[in-house]
Amino acid sequence: xxxxxxxxxxxxxxxxxxxxxxxxxxxxxxxxxxxxxxxxxxxxxxxxxxxxxxxxxxxxxxxxxxxxxxxxxxxxxxxxxxxxxxxxxxxxxxxxxxxxxxxxxxxxxxxxxxxxxxxxxxxxxxxxxxxxxxxxxxxxxxxxxxxxxxxxxxxxxxxxxxxxxxxxxxxxxxxxxxxxxxxxxxxxxxxxxxxxxxxxxxxxxxxxxxxxxxxxxxxxxxxxxxxxxxxxxxxxxxxxxxxxxxxxxxxxxxxxxxxxxxxxxxxxxxxxxxxxxxxxxxxxxxxxxxxxxxxxxxxxxxxxxxxxxxxxxxxxxxxxxxxxxxxxxxxxxxxxxxxxxxxxxxxxxxxxxxxxxxxxxxxxxxxxxxxxxxxxxxxxxxxxxxxxxxxxxxxxxxxxxxxxxxxxxxxxxxxxxxxxxxxxxxxxxxxxxxxxxxxxxxxxxxxxxxxxxxxxxxxxxxxxxxxxxxxxx
Numbered sequence: 001x002x003x004x005x006x007x008x009x010x011x012x013x014x015x016x017x018x019x020x021x022x023x024x025x026x027x028x029x030x031x032x033x034x035x036x037x038x039x040x041x042x043x044x045x046x047x048x049x050x051x052x053x054x055x056x057x058x059x060x061x062x063x064x065x066x067x068x069x070x071x072x073x074x075x076x077x078x079x080x081x082x083x084x085x086x087x088x089x090x091x092x093x094x095x096x097x098x099x100x101x102x103x104x105x106x107x108x109x110x111x112x113x114x115x116x117x118x119x120x121x122x123x124x125x126x127x128x129x130x131x132x133x134x135x136x137x138x139x140x141x142x143x144x145x146x147x148x149x150x151x152x153x154x155x156x157x158x159x160x161x162x163x164x165x166x167x168x169x170x171x172x173x174x175x176x177x178x179x180x181x182x183x184x185x186x187x188x189x190x191x192x193x194x195x196x197x198x199x200x201x202x203x204x205x206x207x208x209x210x211x212x213x214x215x216x217x218x219x220x221x222x223x224x225x226x227x228x229x230x231x232x233x234x235x236x237x238x239x240x241x242x243x244x245x246x247x248x249x250x251x252x253x254x255x256x257x258x259x260x261x262x263x264x265x266x267x268x269x270x271x272x273x274x275x276x277x278x279x280x281x282x283x284x285x286x287x288x289x290x291x292x293x294x295x296x297x298x299x300x301x302x303x304x305x306x307x308x309x310x311x312x313x314x315x316x317x318x319x320x321x322x323x324x325x326x327x328x329x330x331x332x333x334x335x336x337x338x339x340x341x342x343x344x345x346x347x348x349x350x351x352x353x354x355x356x357x358x359x360x361x362x363x364x365x366x367x368x369x370x371x372x373x374x375x376x377x378x379x380x381x382x383x384x385x386x387x388x389x390x391x392x393x394x395x396x397x398x399x400x401x402x403x404x405x406x407x408x409x410x411x412x413x414x415x416x417x418x419x420x421x422x423x424x425x426x427x428x429x430x431x432x433x434x435x436x437x438x439x440x441x442x443x444x445x446x447x448x449x450x451x452x453x454x455x456x457x458x459x460x461x462x463x464x465x466x467x468x469x470x471x472x473x
Contacts, residue, residue, distance in 0.1 A: 046308030052273025059378035061085030074102025077299030083271035092134035114149035115299020147251025157182030274366035285324030312372035328356035365405035374458035
């Protein structure tokens with residue numbers, strides 16, 4: 001009789017046993033077998049992340065819009081309608097606050113994750129406002145998904161936000177400069193574990209109503225002057241529920257299927273920026289969420305191993321809205337020129353932005369936290385008329401160099417900035433469509449940034465439109 005091995009492999013081909021069944025190859029005794037689950041697997045799909053590297057308003061929307069053109073899914077992971085992104089498509093200027101900028105891509109799904117706090121009137125009003133501007137948002141409800149674990153911002157959260165700012169002004173003579181969109185109070189409710197989520201609203205409305213009334217009374221007790229029309233807001237929420245329900249999905253399963261299923265391009269659009277992060281920003285003049293890379297994992301339910309490239313968006317100079325330390329601020333003609341040429345007004349609040357020189361100490365710190373794969377340098381054209389350009393390269397306090405970006409804001413307000421002065425180019429860069437077409441001085445400015453940060457610049461923005469973004473590699 002033929003041996004088992006000869007039956008199993010005849011001339012290199014699989015054979016069968018005498019009863020016609022395939023021969024089962026059994027492992028030899030004493031030889032350890034590799035378990036398939038113990039072999040590390042590289043994730044099928046990874047998310048690409050776009051984050052602000054300064055104090056916000058860097059032009060993230062333009063970069064996201066560029067990358068979203070061939071994305072399958074575009075996500076928001078934190079913040080609320082305190083963020084503001086402007087995108088110009090076909091000469092139409094769209095303003096987004098809650099909706100991901102990628103909603104303009106009719107082939108992509110836009111996803112609002114659990115880390116976002118959602119003001120429902122603001123969401124639907126934003127969509128309707130942009131619908132009136134152009135055709136870009138047509139059919140938006142068919143391509144938007146919202147996590148059932150996302151918390152809701154109520155009207156009384158917004159009212160409380162205003163009261164808190166007023167109290168800070170009266171007690172300390174200064175406020176935080178919030179957008180008064182209710183973001184901080186909503187995240188406070190989330191942390192206090194009395195907040196309400198999207199899943200509560202689309203479930204049993206009677207149960208939701210009871211919890212809503214309790215939460216409203218909680219804030220009324222804390223703020224006796226708070227004017228809340230509970231019944232009116234409940235009626236409004238009930239009307240929104242039916243429009244909201246088809247959009248709601250289990251966010252964890254949604255992202256898991258996207259990450260582990262067929263090949264997909266998944267883009268995450270950060271709101272706010274690194275120096276506004278609740279942990280790593282210039283506290284207390286920060287937002288109420290993690291707008292650094294860690295917020296991607298907690299705000300979407302994405303494992304860290306599925307985070308791929310992280311792009312930091314850096315404005316060619318620095319701006320800041322509201323109060324707080326700003327070492328390179330130019331409260332002079334230079335600052336006024338940057339402000340007017342750059343049209344530096346907040347998308348969300350309309351507030352005038354403070355302007356100053358590019359601060360590479362600050363951007364390097366943002367890179368330490370986020371680990372940028374590459375940089376998108378925006379609004380280079382705003383520097384076109386300057387004969388010389390300064391860049392912050394070191395901080396000193398009491399004559400001693402600071403080894404790192406300070407956590408204490410009292411220290412940051414005392415720093416003396418050391419600048420490197422570079423020659424300007426004094427000509428327009430707006431028509432440039434390649435690195436070689438930029439003036440030599442502008443090329444050197446970009447190389448200086450790369451050398452200091454040890455991070456490559458992948459894109460350079462020299463105008464408002466999608467076409468004005470130069471890809472370097």
